[in-house]
Amino acid sequence: MSDPVTRFEQGLARVTDAFGPAFAEAHDEQDLRAANARFAGPQGELTALMKTMREVPGDRRRELGKSANAVKQAVAEAFELGLTRLAQAARDAELSAPALDPTLPGRGVRPGRLHAITRVRHELVDIFASLGFDVAEGPEVDLYDYNFDKLGFPPDHPATDMQDTFFVTREEDGEPATSLLRAHTSTVQVREMLRREPPFAIISPGAVYRRDDDATHSPMFFQIEGLLVDQDVSFSELMGVLTLFVKRLLGDDVPVRFRPSYFPFVEPGGEVDVGCTLCRPWADGGAERSAACGVCKGTGWLEVLGCGMVHPVVFENVGYDPEKVTGFAFGMGIDRIAMLRYGVPNIKLLYENDIRFLSGF
């Protein structure tokens, strides 16, 4: 046993017997590499054995060296084969695994939803439809004539400045006609009166465009127009319809106020304010909340729409007899209502399509 040749031969025999089973037992690459290190690594059995070569007498060195190299070679080849075997097994397992693993936790489908403006538009349309109004639509590029002249705006009236948008000239009945991105949905009043006979009641939601851009104004926004034409329509009917509308939209307790105002196409004209839905000044402790309210700026009221009795000039412009027909009209910003409804501080948030904002309500 103390004889270096015998020790070398026995050591080599031990390695020769052991490496095959050790590699075969390895179930993953880490096991296999550990087994390889046990024999061929810097601290491995075979490496240590090779270091004893110089103790072997010269006449046996060549022969034993050859045997040792053969074993080293065999270990290296077996290691490579082992790596291939494991890679193959991993690939086979992947290929034969079911394509879908039903034991994995689900990813969850986040339902989409309608945009706040769309939801509010549907709500407004539903309320007026339930009161008997038909829905009418008009184009976003419309005649200057319908946007201003037929509605009784005097030529070059200052109100047309604020509403100046993009102008285009297009053919209308073979004639060049000035058109523009409509500045309000009141164009649809004209269109509907030109194609219908009273009595009728319509509402018309849609996009409008203006030279306006701040926290509560966007150059493109949405309005909904209302028009009712019949005989002997009174201002109290206008007030009744709009009061009912506000109560249905915001709640029975919300106060409504009518203020005189001017629009060229109505007489008398007014604006409707509703009690601020944020500070609710009419409810307990409201005065204090209202004083600090940034939405109504301490006034307790929010302006929501313009309205009035259709001006006789407008009826004349569309070929109705103003002695016979009467009517009322109103228009409001859908965005404004959406902002009130959802407490949105800046109109731009409605158009930025930031999912963190949009999924919040």
Ligand code: PHE
């Ligand atoms: N068109 C008006 C505006 O955009 C609103 C309005 C509509 C006023 C109908 C009175 C009647 O401001």
